[in-house]
Every structure is written in C-alpha cells, then in structure tokens.
Amino acid sequence: MAFFDVAGADIHYRANASRGTPILFLHGLACGARMWVHQLRAFADTAHVIAIDFPGHGRSASLAACSEQQLTDITVRLLDHLGIARAVLVGLSMGGGVALATAITHPDRVLGLLVADAGSGSDNPPAARAQALEMARFTRAAGIAEFATRMAASPVAGSYARQGARARRHLLALLHDNDPAGIAAVIEGVQAARPPMQDRALEKITAPTTIFVGADDHGCLAPSRHAARAIAGAELVVLPGVGHMSALEAPARFNAVLAALLRRIAT
Numbered sequence: 001m002a003f004f005d006v007a008g009a010d011i012h013y014r015a016n017a018s019r020g021t022p023i024l025f026l027h028g029l030a031c032g033a034r035m036w037v038h039q040l041r042a043f044a045d046t047a048h049v050i051a052i053d054f055p056g057h058g059r060s061a062s063l064a065a066c067s068e069q070q071l072t073d074i075t076v077r078l079l080d081h082l083g084i085a086r087a088v089l090v091g092l093s094m095g096g097g098v099a100l101a102t103a104i105t106h107p108d109r110v111l112g113l114l115v116a117d118a119g120s121g122s123d124n125p126p127a128a129r130a131q132a133l134e135m136a137r138f139t140r141a142a143g144i145a146e147f148a149t150r151m152a153a154s155p156v157a158g159s160y161a162r163q164g165a166r167a168r169r170h171l172l173a174l175l176h177d178n179d180p181a182g183i184a185a186v187i188e189g190v191q192a193a194r195p196p197m198q199d200r201a202l203e204k205i206t207a208p209t210t211i212f213v214g215a216d217d218h219g220c221l222a223p224s225r226h227a228a229r230a231i232a233g234a235e236l237v238v239l240p241g242v243g244h245m246s247a248l249e250a251p252a253r254f255n256a257v258l259a260a261l262l263r264r265i266a267t
Contacts, residue, residue: 012059026095032058038251056182119223122196132192148175159243197223202230214242
C-alpha cells in the first residue's frame with residue numbers, strides 16, 4: 001500500500017513500476033481505486049498505471065470538508081509525489097469532473113483526457129444540488145450499509161448491479177469500502193457544488209480528449225455532447241447498451257477507447 005500526505009491526511013494510491021505512459025485513473029463517487037480493476041490489469045504491462053482513493057474512499061483518510069478544487073489539487077500533488085510531469089487522466093463521473101478541472105487549471109500536467117459519464121445534473125443544477133444534499137444527510141444518519149444499499153438500487157449504479165449476482169456483489173463491496181462521514185463531506189462539497197457542464201471553461205482544454213458516455217446514461221448524454229463540442233478536437237464515443245458505470249459495465253469496450261486515445265497521443 002502506498003500513501004502520500006494531504007493536510008495531515010493519508011491519501012492512498014496504487015501504482016505499478018512501469019516506465020510507460022503515465023495513466024492516472026480518477027474514480028466516481030463511493031467507488032474508489034478498486035473500480036479500475038479491469039483497466040489496471042489491461043494496461044499494466046504497457047503503461048505506468050496509477051489509481052487514487054480520494055478522501056473518504058477506500059484506504060484514504062477522510063477530510064472534514066472537501067471540494068472539487070481540493071480533489072484537483074490532490075490529483076496534481078500525486079503527480080508531484082510520483083515525479084510525473086504529465087499524465088493521461090481517465091475519470092469517470094465525479095472523477096471525470098476532476099479530470100476536466102485539472103485540464104482547465106493545470107494544462108501543463110495533462111497529456112490526454114478520457115472523461116466518462118460526467119455531467120449528470122447539468123440540466124437542472126438546483127434539483128441536482130438538493131438531491132445531493134439529501135443524500136449527504138441520509139449517509140451521515142444511516143451509515144455506510146444503508147448508503148450502499150440505496151446507491152446500488154439507484155439509476156446511477158443500477159445498470160451495473162443488474163448484470164448479475166457477481167456484479168452486484170462487486171458493486172456493494174466497492175460502496176461499503178468507504179467512510180460515511182468522508183463520503184458525506186464529498187457529496188456536500190463536490191457533488192452538490194459542482195458546476196454544470198456548460199459552465200466549465202472547456203475551451204481552455206488543449207490536451208487530446210475523448211468524451212465517453214453510455215447510451216443508457218441519460219443524465220450524462222447532453223452534457224457529454226456539449227463537452228465534445230466545446231473542447232477543440234475532442235472525440236465523442238456513445239456506447240450502446242451501457243449505463244453510467246461504463247468502465248465496469250463494458251470494460252473491454254472502455255479499454256479499447258482508452259487504447260485508441262493512447263495511440264492518438266503517441267502519433
């Protein structure tokens with residue numbers, strides 16, 4: 001296990017020893033670094049793969065308060081900690097928002113971007129904020145087991161859970177592996193406060209970018225199309241039959257899209 005310090009909190013990450021292209025995987029809410037199991041395995045022999053547990057997730061300590069800016073700063077600090085000048089950022093959902101924010105504010109650190117299933121709630125920010133704050137209150141009051149059960153039944157995670165008993169067990173394991181107070185702080189400070197996709201300064205992004213979204217991830221379709229139009233040269237991939245948790249629902253197809261981005265960067 002590897003850790004680095006952020007404001008006195010131990011933040012966990014996993015990384016291999018490869019000297020290939022650095023790829024930093026940024027997870028969605030309550031999923032942690034373990035959600036990237038298929039990607040870490042697929043690219044371990046050819047790339048320097050890294051996955052972080054954001055505060056409150058997995059083996060990382062919690063912060064009393066957390067914002068997207070803090071997660072962006074943590075992302076850059078991890079690159080500094082590892083001595084990596086530039087990396088390909090791969091982010092899903094919340095992690096996709098962090099990847100975009102990092103590319104906007106630290107363009108010199110980003111070699112490429114794959115942003116998957118990001119922007120849910122952009123069509124109605126007040127409703128999304130109210131829903132997030134209610135979820136934070138519920139998580140603090142009910143604890144992680146009830147949070148996991150509720151999340152597993154939600155439209156966000158349900159499409160993966162419905163793949164069968166094995167997928168549901170894996171999803172519940174990911175959701176349980178979190179601190180409820182830390183998760184609530186992230187929901188309040190990141191999910192409830194994130195800007196809608198149309199309010200992000202996407203025109204500032206210069207890195208080669210792929211926007212990836214499942215065709216059944218209805219809340220992220222319009223934001224993803226907007227991002228692909230707003231980022232110069234961005235490619236949009238809409239994957240039929242896939243919902244919000246695309247890296248888990250369709251890992252082979254997700255990996256093929258990432259491999260195509262890596263080839264694009266290399267040329």
